[in-house]
Ligand SMILES: NC(=O)c1ccc[n+]([C@@H]2O[C@H](COP(=O)([O-])OP(=O)(O)OC[C@H]3O[C@@H](n4cnc5c(N)ncnc54)[C@H](O)[C@@H]3O)[C@@H](O)[C@H]2O)c1
């Protein structure tokens with residue numbers, strides 16, 4: 001990867017590469033855009049095959065956070081970290097403390113939280129070194145694990161997408177295929193089961209599948225079969241790039257609405273599903289519940305206030321569908337337009353000089 005040309009193409013502000021031999025930390029902090037405020041985005045720990053894969057993931061996810069935070073109406077920019085390693089084997093306390101010191105060194109330009117492979121406990125360890133971390137234990141006055149709130153937001157957004165496709169947002173009797181039943185999707189399945197939906201699930205982790213089968217009477221299928229099952233709604237809740245040339249011809253769902261980040265492998269796949277008449281709830285709009293929840297910590301966390309904001313995902317998804325129809329564009333483009341327009345409006349509204357921090361004449 002030609003790092004500088006990639007950064008220039010997609011207008012990235014900063015990439016910080018962190019190495020700590022003692023703990024084995026190898027982390028990439030990508031800060032995409034801080035027009036709206038400090039970059040807030042989670043830390044992913046994953047076994048990347050190559051360093052280039054890790055850079056690409058960090059950069060793509062950071063840009064996604066810029067759009068997610070902007071579309072959610074948050075006064076936050078976008079960033080993300082990836083730590084290279086196996087979250088089951090390679091974690092240690094020193095690693096997350098070293099990482100916390102790197103975050104502290106950015107002096108508030110980047111604030112972290114959980115993502116795939118990291119936990120509330122990891123955030124608590126980071127908190128030993130820096131205040132610029134959210135999603136730490138509620139005992140510290142924090143919001144804790146964001147996953148159940150992300151799940152609630154996906155549930156609410158899925159209802160808005162169902163209304164668009166089926167004329168009703170009632171999910172009772174609908175068949176929903178869920179890919180990956182981890183932290184977010186388990187909680188999503190709970191809401192869907194309680195509303196009376198039938199669930200088809202898959203996961204590479206057999207225990208997770210068994211739990212969904214036992215708790216929600218879900219039907220289990222092989223990981224490769226989830227795309228082609230007969231269902232009304234497909235909910236991708238594992239990793240990204242799963243809407244692609246190989247999977248699209250298999251889909252029977254009328255709606256795609258799930259938690260995973262970066263669901264479209266390429267933009268053209270978003271256009272393709274739009275042409276096929278599939279209602280796609282753009283990933284970063286529907287899965288913003290977690291970041292809305294952790295962002296509320298910046299005002300002194302209030303769970304009621306945060307959940308109310310998360311419920312706004314229903315209207316936000318409706319807004320995306322309205323822009324899509326108004327401008328005759330696929331929904332993923334409509335979401336980008338909504339986010340970009342807000343960033344641009346805010347950039348312009350900051351033209352006037354405002355004294356921040358040290359007075360300009362203070363050195364006299
Ligand atoms: N946790 C959050 O609050 C949050 C917020 C926004 C977006 N997301 C996104 O939602 C997705 C899920 O997040 P999570 O926190 O639940 O992660 P998780 O690791 O708890 O769950 C992911 C699940 O997917 C499974 N999986 C991985 N590859 C698979 C495959 N090929 N087929 C089937 N299953 C597979 C894993 O075994 C795991 O159970 C991720 O893309 C994450 O970035 C999470």
Ligand SMILES: CC(C)C[C@H](N)C(=O)O
Pocket residue numbers: 040041042068112113114115116135146261287288290291294
């Ligand atoms: C800030 C976090 C809760 C980030 C979350 N992992 C997301 O992708 O939105």
